[in-house]
Every structure is written in C-alpha cells, then in structure tokens.
Amino acid sequence: MTLTLLMARVNNIKRTEEIFPFYSKYAEFQPVIIHSRIKPSEKTQIIDKIKRKESRIIICVDMLGEGFDLPELKIAALHDIHKSLGITLQFTGRFTRTKTSIGEATLIANIANQEVNDQLINLYSEDAEWNVLLKKASTEVINSQLENNDFLNGFAEGLIEEIPIQNIYPKMSTVVYKTKATRWYPERIKEIFPLDQELLYTVHSEKNILVAVIKSISPVSWGDIQEITNVSWDIYIAYWNQSSNLLFINSTMGGIHRELAESIIDSPLLISGEEVFRCFYGINRTILQNVGLNDAFQGPVRFTMYAGTDIEQGLTEAQKRNTFKSNIFGIGYENGEKTSMGCSYKGKIWSKKITTLSEWFKWCDEIGSKLLNNTINVDTLLEGVLKPKIIKDRPNFMPISIEWPMSFTIDLESNIFIVINEVEYPLYLVELQLETPSSEGNLRFKVCTESFESQFELVFHPDIEGKNYQYSHFGSLPIEIHKGSKKMPVTEWFLEDPPIFRFIDGSYMENNIYVSPHSTVSSPFHLEKIIPWSWDSVDITKESQKEEKRKNSIQYFLIQDLITKDYDVIFDDDSAGEAADVITIKVEDQRIKVEFYHCKYSSEERAGSRVSDLYAVCGQTQKSIRWKESIYALLRHMEKREAKRIKDDKPTRFEKGDLKKVSEIRKMAKFYPYDLEITIVQPGLSKSKMSVEQMELLSATENYLQETYKINMRVIASE
Known part of the structure; x- marks a missing residue:
C-alpha cells in the first residue's frame, strides 16, 4: 500500500506556527514545518524524512521548491488560498499527477473571508466542477497568468522579501533617458541614499528592471517636536531597454531621477521638450x-x-x-x-x-x-x-442621435432612475429619442418607456439669463432624474449634466459646448459591406416584431434567418432602453463574439436612395458602441430586461438560449476576450441605388466605430 502525504498551505511563517497545533495531535504522522528561514541543514533533514514517508504532514508557506516532486502528495489543505490563478494552477498540478497505486487527489480550501480575483471565485464556489474549470483556466488563461508569474519570478530573491513584488501597483508614469551604454549598474542605487536610510531593492536581470523601496524619516512640519516624526515609504522603478537604449524611471517622489539615472547607467540624456x-x-x-x-x-x-x-x-x-x-x-x-x-x-x-x-x-x-x-x-x-468651443446657436447639421449624459455609464444603469409622476424606472427601461429631427430650429427630443413618452426641447436664445440656452418640457406629468442622493427635474439636471447630441458630420454637442471632427472626410464605405436581401414576404415599413411576433416585420424576418445559424444566444432587446434590436452571442475559438443588429423601417414601401432612412439607425449604431466597454454590463442588461418580462408575465426575450446560458457565458467572460460587431438592417436602402449622401453617412458611422473601439460594421439592405 502506498502512503499518501498531506500538505497544509498558509500565507506566511507566523501562520505556520498558528496552524501547527491543529496537526501536532496526529503524532503518528510526525507533522513538520518548512519555510525559508529554516537553516539549510535542518531543511535537508526535514525533506529526507518526508521522502522516507516518516513525516506525512507538511506545513509550509509555499511549495517545497522546484525539483521536489512526490506523486504521493495527494491531500492539500489550503488554510490560506492563493490569490493568483496561475499559482493556484501550478500548486494544484502537484496534487493531480497520476500514479496507478494512489487514489485521486483531495483539496480542502478555507473559503471564508478570502479576497480573491474573479477567476478564483468560480474555482472555490460551492459545487464548482474543478475538472471543467481547471481545464478551461489552464487552456485559456494559464499562459498569461504564468507569463506574469515568470516575469515576477525573474526578480532576485532575498533583497525585498518584506514586500511581495506581485503586490506592487505603480502609477503609469515615467521619465525617459536616451543612453549609449552597453551595460547598466542597478546595484549602485545604494550609493545615492544615506547609509542610515532604509533601502530594499531587487533586480530582474533578464528584463533589466530595478525595483527599490526607500524609507524616509523627517520632522513634522507643524512644530519642533523631536519625539514625533513623519515616516514615508517611496518606490523607484528603473527599466533599461537595451535594444532601444532607453532608460525609464518611475517614482512616487521626484527630485532624484537624474541622480539615479547617472548612477546606474553611463551618460544618460533626458528626453524633454x-x-x-x-x-x-x-x-x-x-x-x-x-x-x-x-x-x-x-x-x-x-x-x-x-x-x-x-x-x-x-x-x-x-x-x-x-x-x-x-x-x-x-x-x-x-x-x-x-x-x-x-x-x-x-x-x-x-x-x-x-x-x-x-x-x-x-x-x-x-x-x-x-x-x-x-x-x-x-x-x-x-x-x-478635437477642440471644444462655446457656440451661440445650434449647429446647422442634421442630428442623428441623443444620448444620456457622459456620467451615466453602462455600469450604473441599474442605479440611475427616471422618475415619472413619482414612479421610478431604472435607466435600462428608459430611452432618449430625437423627436422630428431637423437641421434647424430647436432640438426636440423625448423621454420614453415602453408605455410612456414625454417631449422636451433644447432652446438657444441670446436673451436667456445666465446662459444662452435652456431646456423646456411640454408634458403635464413631472419627470425627474434620481441618481444617488441627488434628485431633480430633467430640465434642471441637463443644465448641469447635459445629454449628448450627435450630428451627421461626426460632431457632437453638450449644451453650448460643441466639438467638431478634425476632418469631415472619412474613408469611403465599401459596397461589398452591403449585403442585399430579398424582402418579398416583409412589409418593410414595419420594424419591430413586438411581443406578438409579427411575421411580416423586419425584425421577425431577421431573427428567422439568425435562428438557422449556430448562435448560443439570440435575444430580442427591442424597446426603450435597448442596447440593440437583436443581440446574438457565440462562444467560439476561445472568444465571446457578440453581434448587435439595429433595425429600421423604411419610410416608403420601396427601397431607394433616401438618406433620411439612415439617420436614426446610424445614430443608434453610434450610440451602442459604449457596450464594448464591458461584457458584464451587457449581460446584466439582458438579465434585467428578461427578468422584467418574466415579472410582467410576458413572452421571453430569448429566441435562442436562456438566462442559464447567459450565466454560463458570464463565467466564461472571466477567461475569454470579447468581440463586438454591429450590423445595420435597413431594407429601405437599395444597394444598386446608393446615393452619395447615404455613402457619406455610412462612412462617417463606420469611421467612428473604428476610431473608438475598432468595431466592424456591415449593412443588410435591399438589391
């Protein structure tokens, strides 16, 4: 019979002493403690006892070191779990190596009061399927995790033991020096600080990175009191790229960048001007x-x-x-x-x-x-x-969309409410829409829910006191915005935190602040990106399938085509507050691929070259790019809108998939990157009759998508 070994893992040396009494009562297994401060001779004796199976319980801070490999290590007790997925995978691998005479590995983890990253939350959650999750983790993120671990492991040991290198998070800043050196001398950092000043440092010899932490003691500024001093710790990071001969220095305290540079490398020249x-x-x-x-x-x-x-x-x-x-x-x-x-x-x-x-x-x-x-x-x-400027009158361009204020981020759509006659609606159920858009006159818009809308307008006039603009409300019911502890009428809120109007030329406006594009010339929109469909069975003046699934609508016809394809999720998001009319999701090739479909009805029964048929749908397309910022926010948006349907006892929004599938995809999002593609669906657009104005608007929209989040765009139209 092969004897198995148990390893109890803790975070630090002090914890080994706290945990040891729990195991010492099992004297027959001769528990031992092993860590970096044990003398080498004593450590050798302990490891020999482990190899001879005399000691079968090992309490340690980390693994026993590279090169130590015993397949009999089959029980792991994680009193303090690793906070890095890469190290967890490496650690777990020691216990899952196969030996025919030994049973399966057992891992026991203390999950109380643990602060771990999102990837480990899944791993340590109840009923987690480790065989599946570890396989996903090891194939999808282990490379990047272990790459980071390899990077951190490249720093010399012993010089900065008191401060874990993986817990250092520098601000993204630097000064840069040109050099002509063939080598550098990072250890000379000791020469520029007084001997009585505590200095801890470590060097990554392969990447040429120096990390130093300096303790400074100074008198207080508010009195002559010797018994009280200020103690501060500052960090200095230096990186020499030998191939480009550039030296980068980052620190929390300026003043000695030049001195440090001249100390560790010959003849550095600061890049300035x-x-x-x-x-x-x-x-x-x-x-x-x-x-x-x-x-x-x-x-x-x-x-x-x-x-x-x-x-x-x-x-x-x-x-x-x-x-x-x-x-x-x-x-x-x-x-x-x-x-x-x-x-x-x-x-x-x-x-x-x-x-x-x-x-x-x-x-x-x-x-x-x-x-x-x-x-x-x-x-x-x-x-x-882009240069913002104050304007006295509204721009004489056609508006194509209106968006909520910049501060209304997608992560907050459940925490911001539109209050209509004292009834609160979360932002994911409310939308701003342009009302009878025109290239001149006041900018009219409306606040909409599925069952309610109310009109507003932005007015420019030189006689308005204090400003040259104001908002007017034409409805009889009070409409307010509620965010945190702040609550006020829409007309007052927008004076302080304005909505965003976007125009056909790519410019945008927030109240009287106008930002025009640096160039109105965009790359031409290629005709091959326009896919002609036959719409014989569709009334192209009907956009939405609605809850009753109108079979002659544009949206229904689109969804029937999508159902024939291999998507994991097809979601009808149509109605006020939508991200898109239809959302599809496919997990493929270790990526989450999301497609938005924005549908728009034709203003006439036949397709043509009317640019007006593109205004709203191009505006909706530009508005929707914000969802590229967070796949989690998009999935929460879908879940909340489906939950509202269920609560109201209405038909599901899912044409394929369900809430369980969305939940699975959210877990995958912790490992997979997220791609977004947007498709405009406008059967009123004729590919063979495209006008210059239509091509320019599509070009400006595509250019905006590419310049921001590099989102690809295509168009489904008519012949």
Whole structure:
C-alpha cells in the first residue's frame, strides 16, 4: 500500500506556527514545518524524512521548491488560498499527477473571508466542477497568468522579501533617458541614499528592471517636536531597454531621477521638450483636458493654463514664437480601448492608470517606440485633436442621435432612475429619442418607456439669463432624474449634466459646448459591406416584431434567418432602453463574439436612395458602441430586461438560449476576450441605388466605430 502525504498551505511563517497545533495531535504522522528561514541543514533533514514517508504532514508557506516532486502528495489543505490563478494552477498540478497505486487527489480550501480575483471565485464556489474549470483556466488563461508569474519570478530573491513584488501597483508614469551604454549598474542605487536610510531593492536581470523601496524619516512640519516624526515609504522603478537604449524611471517622489539615472547607467540624456509630445501619436479622437504654456522670455506672466473650451486658444498660442507647450493632458482611444495621456516638456509622461509591474514594463516599450519615431510631427499631431468651443446657436447639421449624459455609464444603469409622476424606472427601461429631427430650429427630443413618452426641447436664445440656452418640457406629468442622493427635474439636471447630441458630420454637442471632427472626410464605405436581401414576404415599413411576433416585420424576418445559424444566444432587446434590436452571442475559438443588429423601417414601401432612412439607425449604431466597454454590463442588461418580462408575465426575450446560458457565458467572460460587431438592417436602402449622401453617412458611422473601439460594421439592405 502506498502512503499518501498531506500538505497544509498558509500565507506566511507566523501562520505556520498558528496552524501547527491543529496537526501536532496526529503524532503518528510526525507533522513538520518548512519555510525559508529554516537553516539549510535542518531543511535537508526535514525533506529526507518526508521522502522516507516518516513525516506525512507538511506545513509550509509555499511549495517545497522546484525539483521536489512526490506523486504521493495527494491531500492539500489550503488554510490560506492563493490569490493568483496561475499559482493556484501550478500548486494544484502537484496534487493531480497520476500514479496507478494512489487514489485521486483531495483539496480542502478555507473559503471564508478570502479576497480573491474573479477567476478564483468560480474555482472555490460551492459545487464548482474543478475538472471543467481547471481545464478551461489552464487552456485559456494559464499562459498569461504564468507569463506574469515568470516575469515576477525573474526578480532576485532575498533583497525585498518584506514586500511581495506581485503586490506592487505603480502609477503609469515615467521619465525617459536616451543612453549609449552597453551595460547598466542597478546595484549602485545604494550609493545615492544615506547609509542610515532604509533601502530594499531587487533586480530582474533578464528584463533589466530595478525595483527599490526607500524609507524616509523627517520632522513634522507643524512644530519642533523631536519625539514625533513623519515616516514615508517611496518606490523607484528603473527599466533599461537595451535594444532601444532607453532608460525609464518611475517614482512616487521626484527630485532624484537624474541622480539615479547617472548612477546606474553611463551618460544618460533626458528626453524633454517637443519630443515628449510624440506620445499622443496613435491616439484617436483625442480631446484635450488642459494645455499649459510657458512664456519663452519668462515675462511677468510666465505660465498660463488653458482648459475646456479655452484649449483651442491655447493651441493657437502654442504656435507663436514667444510661447512653448509646458504640459498637455487628454483622453482618446488607442488599440480599441479608452486611454489617457499626459506629458510635460520637462520629460514626465503619464496616464491615469494604476497597473501591474509587467503592464508598466510593456507600456514603457510602447512609449519608447513613439519617442524614437522621428517621422512624428508634433504640431501636425496636435492640430488633429478635437477642440471644444462655446457656440451661440445650434449647429446647422442634421442630428442623428441623443444620448444620456457622459456620467451615466453602462455600469450604473441599474442605479440611475427616471422618475415619472413619482414612479421610478431604472435607466435600462428608459430611452432618449430625437423627436422630428431637423437641421434647424430647436432640438426636440423625448423621454420614453415602453408605455410612456414625454417631449422636451433644447432652446438657444441670446436673451436667456445666465446662459444662452435652456431646456423646456411640454408634458403635464413631472419627470425627474434620481441618481444617488441627488434628485431633480430633467430640465434642471441637463443644465448641469447635459445629454449628448450627435450630428451627421461626426460632431457632437453638450449644451453650448460643441466639438467638431478634425476632418469631415472619412474613408469611403465599401459596397461589398452591403449585403442585399430579398424582402418579398416583409412589409418593410414595419420594424419591430413586438411581443406578438409579427411575421411580416423586419425584425421577425431577421431573427428567422439568425435562428438557422449556430448562435448560443439570440435575444430580442427591442424597446426603450435597448442596447440593440437583436443581440446574438457565440462562444467560439476561445472568444465571446457578440453581434448587435439595429433595425429600421423604411419610410416608403420601396427601397431607394433616401438618406433620411439612415439617420436614426446610424445614430443608434453610434450610440451602442459604449457596450464594448464591458461584457458584464451587457449581460446584466439582458438579465434585467428578461427578468422584467418574466415579472410582467410576458413572452421571453430569448429566441435562442436562456438566462442559464447567459450565466454560463458570464463565467466564461472571466477567461475569454470579447468581440463586438454591429450590423445595420435597413431594407429601405437599395444597394444598386446608393446615393452619395447615404455613402457619406455610412462612412462617417463606420469611421467612428473604428476610431473608438475598432468595431466592424456591415449593412443588410435591399438589391
């Protein structure tokens, strides 16, 4: 009979002493403790006892080390569970190795009061199927998890034991130095701090990364009291990319960047001035938050800050010879994600993110490639940013959509309520819609639920006190917005937190702040992206299938075609508050593929070249890109809208799949990336009769989808 071994895992050395008494009563198994502070000779004796099966209970902080492999390790007691999926998989692998003479592995985990990431919540939940979840985890995320672990394991041991390297989350910022060195000297960091100052550091020799933590003690500023001092800990991170010969330095306390750079590498040259602003290269739809200018001659007014609608003036001033850009910060989209970027002529570069060491390391390489790109023209780059300006009258462009205020994010749609005659409706059941849109006159819109709508308008007039605009409400019932502790009428709320009007040319407006695109010329929309269908059995003037499933409607005809395809979920989301008219989901090739279908009825019985048939559906398409930010928010949206149908005893929204399937997909989303594609369905559009105006609108819409989240778009139309 083969004897099995039990390993009890805890977080730290102190915990081994706390746990040992629970096992010491099983004297026949000779429990032992093993950790990094045990003397090497004693550790060797303990391991020999384990290998001889004299000691069959091992209490340790982590595994027994690489190279130690006993298939008899078949029972794991996790008093403190790992908080990293990669380490959990590695740990579990030790207990699941096959040996014919030994039974199956057993793992017991303490799941009370544990703070773990989302991937481990599934793993340690009740009734979790470990065979399935571990297989998914190991095939879908183990590579990235273990890649991160390999990165962290590359740091030298012993120098920073008191501070776990994986728990360091630096701000995304750096200064950058050009170098011509063939080697660097990270250990010289000891030379720039006083001997009495506590310094902990570690080095990743393969990646050339130095991480140092410095303890500083200083007198309090509010009195001459020797008994009380301020104690602070600061971090310094240095990374030398040998191939590009760039040195990146990040710290929580400035002042010694140059001294540190000159200490650890020969002849570093700080990148500053205009070169720094190359960091904005590749960021689409950049809208600057502030621009700081310095006077080149250091006159009485040396520094001027421009923000909001003054940005355009600031950029104009920056082109004059007597001023130069001091710092710039803006937000935009890069690589299909929202991003932010700031930089100072003195050399500092930053983003509003706090991230892992490995992500900071990758970000530095991306920044470095921009800084070394001599083809980037900073002036041309900044000419292309979006510039907000104050307007006196509404733009003379056709509006195509109205959206809730920017602060009404998709994650909050269950926490924001529209109050109609004292009845609260969550945001996922309410929608803003344009009312009789026109290229001139007041901007009319309505607040809609499935059974109610009320009209409003935005009015521009020079005689309006305090502002040149106001909101008017034409309904008799009071309509308010309730968010947190704040509650006020829609007309008052929108004065402070405005809705977003989008126009046919790609511009948008929030109250009297207008942002126009830097170019009205978009890439042409390709005709091959327009798929002609035959709509013989459909009344193309009827859009929705409604709850009664109207068989001659556009939406019903579309859904019947989708049902023939291999989707996991087909969801009818049509009605106020929708993400799209139809949502499909397919899990395939370790990705979650979501498709939005936006349907629109034809204004006439025959297809043609009417651009008016595209206004609303293109606006709806542009509005829906916000769902790319979070697959979890989209799935919650679907669940809540289906729950409302069930509560009202109405037909399900699911044409295929169900709530259980959505729940399964949400669990997969912890491992799989998420793709979104959007399709416009307008049978009133004739592919063979496409007008220039229709092509321009489709082109502007596609360009917006690509510049923001890199979403692909296609169109289903008529011949």
